[in-house]
Amino acid sequence: MKTFLLSIAALAAGAALLATPGQAERAVRIPAVAQDVPAKPGLQTAVLAGGCFWGMEAVFQGVKGVRDVTAGYAGGTRETANYADVSTERTRHAEAVKITYDPRVVSYGTLLRIYFSVAHDxxxxxxxxxxxxxSYRSAIFPQTPEQRAVAAAYIRQLGGTKAFGKPIATKLESGPFFPAEAYHQDFARKNPNHGYIVRWDKPKVSAFKAAFPTLAR
Structure with a gap:
């Protein structure tokens, strides 16, 4: 993402990326969680990190039951929770999204299934x-002890299936979430023809709709 923000010239250099295949093109078939967080009245939040928050935001904005998605930074301090500092890769933040959802419509476990299968690798x-x-690492920031237990169990479950062909690198972490700058919010919606969005994020959204048609808005 940094490359695509630095200059218009960098967009031309990014053309070389167009031939690079990746999980962004498809969803990995994985089972539903064996253990989930019980549905409770009221809205809940989940914080997930998996690469550039533009694409993560775009995928989860299309999920039924999700009320709001905020792009931001998790795992570091408030003082350095800004794009310039996080881009130095020395602040311990991860680009992340805070998902506000109705657990009576979509469960935490279902959000994790989307996260692992299509939102990132x-x-x-x-x-x-x-x-x-x-800052582009794969990390889950559980908001409750129940979320932590479910996420840990699902990582073990997926590891046993060997669906990815390689070890899962996702870590469970802790730390506050800080919203990113206004220009990062709703970035894919506001900039649908941006080179980065077209190459890396639109395929994720399409893959989500194909793999989870009953969950797509």
Whole structure:
């Protein structure tokens, strides 16, 4: 993502990425969670990190039961929770999304299934597709002890299926979430023809709709 923000010239250089295949093109078939968070009245939140938050936001905005998705930074301090500092890869933040959802419509476990199967590649370490660095790592920030237990159990469950062909790199972490700058919010919706969105994020959204038709808006 950094490359595509630095300059118009960088967009031309990004054309070389167009031939690079990746999980962004498809969903990985994985089972539903064996253990889920029980539905409770009221809205709940989930915080997930998996590469550039533009694509994560775009995928989860299309899920039935999701009321709001906010792009932001998780795992570091408030003082350095801004794009310039996070881009140095020295702040311990991960680009993440905070998902506000109705658990009576979509469960936490279902959100995790979408996260692992199509929203990002959980086998990549400190990067996703064209983006490299720890701010693009695969990480879950559980908001409750129940979420932590479910996420840990699902990672073990998926590891047993060997559906990805490589070890799952996703870690369970802790730390506050801070919203990103206004220009990052709803980025894919506002910039549907942006080179990065067209190459990396629109395929994820299409893959989600194909793999989870009953969950797509």
């Amino acid at each position: 959980p086998t990549q370490v400190d990067g996703q597709y064209p983006d490299s660095g720890p």
